[in-house]
Amino acid sequence: MSVTRALADGGHGQDSWSAAESAVLGEAVHCAPSVHNTRPWELTVHGRTAELRERPGLPAQHDPEGRDPRISFGAALANLVLAIGGLGWAAEVATGLAGDLVTATVTGTHRSRPTDAENRRRRALADRWSHRHAFDRRELPEGTRDVLLDALAAPGVTGRWISGPDEALAVARSLDYAARVFRGNTEYQRELTLWTNPRGHGVRPDAFGAVGLAAVGLTTSRTRLPDESLLADRIQQEAVLVVTTSADTPQDHVRAGAAMEQAWLEATSRDLAASVMTQPLHLEEVRTGLAQRLGLTAVPQLLMRFGLPAEPEVGER
Ligand SMILES: Cc1cc2nc3c(=O)[nH]c(=O)nc-3n(C[C@H](O)[C@H](O)[C@H](O)COP(=O)(O)O)c2cc1C
Incomplete structure (x- = not known):
């Protein structure tokens, strides 16, 4: 975790985050999910403000437009806002662009109590993780789907549950197509090997799901793709949500990431597991x-x- 404290105010004034508060903010941001666990952001705190900046990185073969770092940034931003709320401040967020990179300035404007939902999600920050393996066969508890949709709803962002055999097949076809494209792309495979190097900081080598939807998340040249109708069956057995935005700008990617994180934390707070x-x-x-x-x-x-x-299983997480 790295939080830079700007020197201008020394961080000691009453109108500043204390060192302990800055550490809380840094920890919250550090817990956010990110593409290949790269944490493509930098956090600086000064006064009652926290600045989150996307870190420039090399364009990835699978993501030439840089969508994933912005979605990851959105997740980190959601965590930052929840943490500021937990310190007892209302957070005002101003997002922007510095060249191609997204930025956000989050200011604690006045003392305020977090809502129950905010408290619940903030408490789940450190427990959220990517579950890429099979789920228990039981249905989600009644009402959970609506709660998760509510958690992710934000201006310009909506969620839609995949429902019925036709929709499951539509998702299976799209995933199967993409997996074949990536499996045949040697440059993508080279990047994936780097990210799963046990000595690196990327995803754990056990991050590859074995069955169903999880199995086509990260596709290596050795991944056995299930046939479309089998995949569609598996999708129907899981609760699969597609998150959409009304437009497709960098800010929309950030919004999608923040919404994803709200739903993920809400699920975690209810002892559910998720992956993206x-x-x-x-x-x-x-x-x-x-x-x-x-x-x-x-x-x-x-x-x-x-x-x-x-x-x-032992060692699986
Ligand atoms: C924008 C974004 C894209 C991701 N893409 C995938 C993916 O396609 N497949 C996958 O298995 N995990 C994906 N992940 C999950 C990350 O690998 C994971 O969050 C990261 O390794 C940290 O692990 P954790 O979620 O268990 O804390 C993605 C996460 C983010 C935020």
Whole structure:
């Protein structure tokens, strides 16, 4: 975790985050999910303000437009706002762009109490994780789907549960297509190997799901792709959500990431597990094809799956 404290105010004044408060903010941001666990942001605190800046990185083969770092940034921003609320401040957020990179200035404007939902989600920050394995076969508890949709709803962002065999098949077709494209792309495979190097800081080598939707999240050249109808069956057995935005600007990617994190934390607070998948949707033909098949007018940005975690085997997490 790295938090820079700007020197201008020395950090000691009454109108500043204390060192302990800055550490809380840094820890919250550090817990956010990010593409290949890269944490593509920098946090600086000064006065009652926290500045989050996207860190420049090399364009990834699977994501030439840099969508994933911005979605990750949105998740970190959501965590930062929750943490500021937890310190007893109302947070005002101003997002912007510095060249191609997204930025956010979050200011604690006045003392304020967090809502119950904010408290619940903030307490779940450190417990959230990516569950890429099978779920328990039981259905989500009644009402959970609506709660998760509410958690992610934000201006310009909506969620839609995949429902019924036709929609499941539509998702399966899109994922199967994308997985074949990535599996045949040697440069993508090289990057994935780097990110899963046990000595590196990327995803854990056990991050590859074995069955169903999880199995097509990160596709290596060895991944056995399930056949479309089998994949569609598995999708129907899981609670799969597509998160969409009304437009497709960098700010929309940030919004999608913040919304994703709210839903993920809400699920975590209810002892549910989740994982996210964006890479198939980096292919424009997959975004438009999926939108068409599902009759969406908005842009699909990411897929999430939720479920009751099956007992993890020793060492699995
Ligand atoms: C924008 C974004 C894209 C991601 N894409 C994938 C993906 O396609 N497949 C996958 O298995 N995990 C994906 N992840 C999950 C990250 O790998 C994971 O959050 C990170 O390794 C940290 O692990 P944790 O979530 O268990 O804390 C993505 C996360 C983010 C924020």
